Amino acid sequence: MILHGDGTKPIYIQIAEWLETQILSESIKSDEKIYSQYQLADMFTINPATAAKGLNILANDSILYKKRGLGMFVASNAKTLIVSKRKSQTLKQLVADLVQEANRLDVGEEELIEMIKAESNRNKGEPE
Numbered sequence: 001m002i003l004h005g006d007g008t009k010p011i012y013i014q015i016a017e018w019l020e021t022q023i024l025s026e027s028i029k030s031d032e033k034i035y036s037q038y039q040l041a042d043m044f045t046i047n048p049a050t051a052a053k054g055l056n057i058l059a060n061d062s063i064l065y066k067k068r069g070l071g072m073f074v075a076s077n078a079k080t081l082i083v084s085k086r087k088s089q090t091l092k093q094l095v096a097d098l099v100q101e102a103n104r105l106d107v108g109e110e111e112l113i114e115m116i117k118a119e120s121n122r123n124k125g126e127p128e
Contacts (some may be wrong), residue, residue, distance in 0.1 A: 011046055011119060015054030015104065020082045022075055030076045061085065 019035075022028045033049055035043070040051035058064040063081050064072045075081070102112045 011044075011055035012050050012057065015040060015044070015046075015051055017056040019054065019058060020086075023063070024082055026079075028074055030074050030078060032074050033070070034072045036071055042104055057083050 019028070028034060034055070035100040037048045037052040037055055040054070044051070047123070055064065059066060059072065061081060063074050063075055063078045066072050098112070102108075107115075
């Protein structure tokens with residue numbers, strides 16, 4: 001992963017989202033120990049405090065849990081929590097932005113739905 005320090009999204013948020021994606025793809029599984037703040041700092045050449053802030057976001061969302069003296073681990077329901085969070089926050093905002101742009105461009109609902117279906121088929125490798 002490449003962190004973007006351009007100011008659009010704080011690095012600690014990018015770290016949290018990267019870890020969420022690792023959990024969703026099952027690169028990191030439930031009840032598995034997650035990277036420490038120092039490992040993340042080394043991996044991404046960032047300050048350990050920044051990495052810790054990203055980990056703490058996930059701990060506050062109950063995606064990670066702490067075992068005293070052992071580190072942080074992925075919660076057993078982490079995947080479900082991440083999917084729910086991303087649907088209710090990220091996806092909802094993306095749809096709102098998409099609809100707003102479609103309205104500005106005078107793209108009707110039917111045309112927008114067709115565009116979404118075509119993109120979905122492309123991502124699945126199906127013909128349009």
